[in-house]
Amino acid sequence: MKKAVSILLVIIFALSLVSASAEGAGKTLVVYYSATGNTEAVAGYIAAATGADTFVLEPVQPYTDEDLDWTNDNSRVCVEHENPDQRAVELVASTVENWADYDTVFIGYPIWWGNASWVLDGFIATNDFTGKTVIPFCTSSSSGLGESGKLLAEAAGTGEWLEGARFQSSVDEADVTAWVEGLGL
Numbered sequence: 776m777k778k779a780v781s782i783l784l785v786i787i788f789a790l791s792l793v794s795a796s797a798e799g800a801g802k803t804l805v806v807y808y809s810a811t812g813n814t815e816a817v818a819g820y821i822a823a824a825t826g827a828d829t830f831v832l833e834p835v836q837p838y839t840d841e842d843l844d845w846t847n848d849n850s851r852v853c854v855e856h857e858n859p860d861q862r863a864v865e866l867v868a869s870t871v872e873n874w875a876d877y878d879t880v881f882i883g884y885p886i887w888w889g890n891a892s893w894v895l896d897g898f899i900a901t902n903d904f905t906g907k908t909v910i911p912f913c914t915s916s917s918s919g920l921g922e923s924g925k926l927l928a929e930a931a932g933t934g935e936w937l938e939g940a941r942f943q944s945s946v947d948e949a950d951v952t953a954w955v956e957g958l959g960l
Contacts, residue, residue: 801876801877801878801879802827802828802876802877802878802879803825803826803827803828803877803878803879803880803881803960804827804828804829804830804871804877804879804880804881805818805821805822805825805827805828805829805830805880805881805883806829806830806832806871806880806881806882806883806898807829807830807831807832807881807882807883807884808831808832808833808834808883808884808885808892808894808895809831809883809885809914810838810843810885810892810894811843811885811944813885813914813942813944814883814884814885814913814914815831816946817883817912817914817942817946817951818881818883820946820948820951820952820955821881821883821912821951821955823948823952824951824952824955824956825879825881825955825960827879827881828877830871832866832869832894832895832898833866833867833868834864834865834866834867834894835864835865835866835867836864836865838851838852839851845887852887855893856887856888862893862896863896863897864893864894864896864897865897866894866897866898869897869898869901869902870901870902871902874902877907878906878907878908879907879908879909879910879960880904880907880908880909880910880934881909881910881911881912882895882909882910882911882912882927883911883912883913883914884911884913884914884923885913885914885915886913886914886915886918886919886920886921886923886941889918889921889922889923890921890922890923890926891911891913891923891924891926891927895927896930899927899930899931900930902931903933904931904932904933904934904936905933905934906934907933907934907935908934908935908937908960909927909928909931909934909935909936909937910936910937910939910958911923911924911927911936911937911939912939912940912941912942913939913940913941913942914941914942914943914944914946915941915943915944916943916944918941919941920939920940920941923939924936924938924939937958940954
C-alpha cells in the first residue's frame with residue numbers, strides 16, 4: 776500500500792511539473808503587414824508550423840494598388856519613399872493584447888526600396904521587445920532581406936533579434952516550415 780501511495784505521489788509530482796512548465800512557457804506570435812497577400816501567406820505558414828497567434832498590422836488608410844505602384848513617381852509609396860516625414864502610417868491597432876505572454880515574435884513585411892515597409896515603424900516604436908526573441912521575415916520578388924531586420928532591431932532597441940529570412944511570393948508551405956524548424960525554437 777505504501778509503495779502504491781509513493782508511486783501515486785511521484786506521478787502527481789511529475790504531472791504538476793509538466794503542467795507548471797507548460798503554464799510558464801511563453802507563446803509565439805506572428806505580427807505582419809501584407810500589401811498584396813504574399814506576406815500574409817508566409818505568416819500563415821509560420822503560424823501553422825508554430826501554433827502561433829497572429830496580429831495583422833492594418834493601416835487606417837489602406838494602400839490601394841495605385842498607391843503601391845512603385846513605377847509611378849506620384850504613387851503613395853514613391854512619395855513616402857522620397858519624403859521620410861510622410862511615412863508615419865497610422866495603424867488601426869499597434870498594441871497586442873496580452874503582449875507580455877509572448878516570448879517569441881515573428882515580424883513579417885514586404886521589402887520596399889531595400890527596407891522593411893514603413894507600415895511597421897509605429898508598431899516597433901510602440902512595443903517593448905525586452906525578453907522576446909524576434910525573428911524578422913520578408914517577402915519580395917527580387918530584393919533580399921538586406922539590413923531590414925537589423926534596422927528594425929535598432930529601432931526597437933530591445934529584444935533578441937535573430938537573423939531573418941526573405942521569401943519569394945511563390946514560396947510554398949514546406950519551404951517555410953523547413954526554415955521555421957531549422958531555427959530550433
